[in-house]
Amino acid sequence: MMLNNIQSTIDRRARIIATFKEELIRRLNLPYTPEDLHEDISLLGSGLGLDSLDALEIVLCIESCFKIRIPDENVAILRSINTVVDHVLEQQAQKGVA
Amino acid sequence: MRSSLLKRQLAAAGAVFRERHGAEVAAHVAGRASEYAAVRDAVGLTDFSFLHRFRVPAEQGLDFLDVLVAGNVPKIRFGRVLHTFLANRDGLLLGDCYVANNDEEFIFLCESIASDAELRGLLQTAGAREAGIEDLTDSHALISLDGVKAWDVVKEIFGADVLGLPYLSIEVYPYQGASVRLIRAGKTSEFGYLMLAPQSVAPALFDVLQTAVASRGGRLCGVDVHDDLRLEGRFFNIQAEGLRVRDPLVLGLQWMMDLEKEKFNGRDAIHQRRTEGLRRKIVGVAAEPGSEALVTGARIFHDRQPVGEVVADCQSFVLNRRLALAVFPVELAYSGLSFRVGSAEGPRVNTISMPPIMPKSLTVKLDEM
Numbered sequence: 001m002m003l004n005n006i007q008s009t010i011d012r013r014a015r016i017i018a019t020f021k022e023e024l025i026r027r028l029n030l031p032y033t034p035e036d037l038h039e040d041i042s043l044l045g046s047g048l049g050l051d052s053l054d055a056l057e058i059v060l061c062i063e064s065c066f067k068i069r070i071p072d073e074n075v076a077i078l079r080s081i082n083t084v085v086d087h088v089l090e091q092q093a094q095k096g097v098a
Numbered sequence: 099m100r101s102s103l104l105k106r107q108l109a110a111a112g113a114v115f116r117e118r119h120g121a122e123v124a125a126h127v128a129g130r131a132s133e134y135a136a137v138r139d140a141v142g143l144t145d146f147s148f149l150h151r152f153r154v155p156a157e158q159g160l161d162f163l164d165v166l167v168a169g170n171v172p173k174i175r176f177g178r179v180l181h182t183f184l185a186n187r188d189g190l191l192l193g194d195c196y197v198a199n200n201d202e203e204f205i206f207l208c209e210s211i212a213s214d215a216e217l218r219g220l221l222q223t224a225g226a227r228e229a230g231i232e233d234l235t236d237s238h239a240l241i242s243l244d245g246v247k248a249w250d251v252v253k254e255i256f257g258a259d260v261l262g263l264p265y266l267s268i269e270v271y272p273y274q275g276a277s278v279r280l281i282r283a284g285k286t287s288e289f290g291y292l293m294l295a296p297q298s299v300a301p302a303l304f305d306v307l308q309t310a311v312a313s314r315g316g317r318l319c320g321v322d323v324h325d326d327l328r329l330e331g332r333f334f335n336i337q338a339e340g341l342r343v344r345d346p347l348v349l350g351l352q353w354m355m356d357l358e359k360e361k362f363n364g365r366d367a368i369h370q371r372r373t374e375g376l377r378r379k380i381v382g383v384a385a386e387p388g389s390e391a392l393v394t395g396a397r398i399f400h401d402r403q404p405v406g407e408v409v410a411d412c413q414s415f416v417l418n419r420r421l422a423l424a425v426f427p428v429e430l431a432y433s434g435l436s437f438r439v440g441s442a443e444g445p446r447v448n449t450i451s452m453p454p455i456m457p458k459s460l461t462v463k464l465d466e467m
Contacts, residue, residue, distance in 0.1 A: 009432070038352070048353055
């Protein structure tokens with residue numbers, strides 16, 4: 001399949017997803033492989049069903065993995081793996097990270 | 099065809115009925131936009147009696163339930179609810195299920211896309227009789243209350259105690275001499291409660307709920323608007339993408355399974371496909387405002403090649419555009435990409451991160467009420 005013009009977008013996103021999923025599984029001891037975690041899965045409440053302590057761990061995980069800050073009012077960012085990745089990409093773009 | 103215990107009230111309110119997998123449902127009562135606004139801005143009341151509902155004695159029926167559904171039933175703590183699925187022998191979806199641990203009983207709710215006969219056959223084969231299963235489908239109504247003000251309605255009827263119920267939990271409340279099982283759940287992104295009410299009080303409770311809902315600016319809703327609400331909140335909908343795709347792995351439902359469980363319906367087929375690796379995956383898609391082309395069944399194109407197919411769609415009244423879920427090859431299943439829909443020259447659509455809306459309920463703190 002010809003992916004030409006979108007391959008770089010995919011690669012950049014795939015790298016962040018892979019890093020985040022591996023760290024999430026390791027830190028929270030989740031019984032899944034990275035492939036088992038759909039990127040739209042809800043992190044809190046339904047889906048993975050993580051609690052507020054887990055949410056804190058996720059924030060620490062994101063901040064240490066990607067060297068970015070997560071604001072205190074972070075409900076919108078932590079809704080799914082994809083929303084976390086969007087925030088990381090946005091922050092990296094602002095910092096000029098390729 | 100099964101009819102609801104609440105049909106008289108629904109008909110009196112002007113509901114339009116249709117059939118859904120062997121059950122008669124109130125499809126809509128008012129316009130879609132009006133019912134949608136009721137849930138997002140106030141509270142919507144919906145008859146969910148099309149779901150199958152069973153009582154399973156805890157001690158006698160634990161093993162039966164555990165080999166039936168994909169999730170781990172013995173791990174459900176007292177008072178909590180497991181969201182899981184029911185599959186057939188081929189590992190294809192048959193039902194979206196809640197299993198509630200209510201002390202000496204489990205309450206098993208199943209939103210099924212199988213016929214009544216197929217579902218009953220499957221339950222019998224799994225040992226329903228020996229497990230002492232009691233079918234509550236004809237003797238109880240299931241009422242859904244959803245919306246940013248849903249908590250206020252259940253508080254008025256059952257007391258302030260309900261505010262302490264966490265998401266996916268069950269509690270029993272007395273109502274006019276009967277017991278109503280209240281489950282905090284919901285698939286709209288707003289506050290959601292399911293009430294399992296016996297025939298003796300269900301119509302009266304439904305009347306009281308209608309009054310309480312109307313006084314808060316809400317209204318009676320049909321089941322169709324829940325398709326939109328589920329998609330916007332990225333809750334799995336067995337009536338939409340579930341019915342069209344049926345493979346729980348492609349749908350990203352691994353979180354509803356216990357991957358270490360040695361036995362459940364469809365386990366071997368699902369594990370076989372998991373071992374072979376995922377080839378397709380479901381992704382959110384959004385159209386440009388005003389574009390109507392993003393409809394279920396439409397093909398999605400990249401570089402003049404068909405690469406995906408829309409499997410669920412809705413009009414998002416919050417985002418003012420059409421939203422969809424589409425199945426793509428895994429190498430293209432990422433948000434942030436641009437495609438064409440309908441044909442190689444069709445309107446542009448973008449894959450998006452889900453859920454794309456921020457519900458009002460996420461800003462309400464029940465513990466401060």
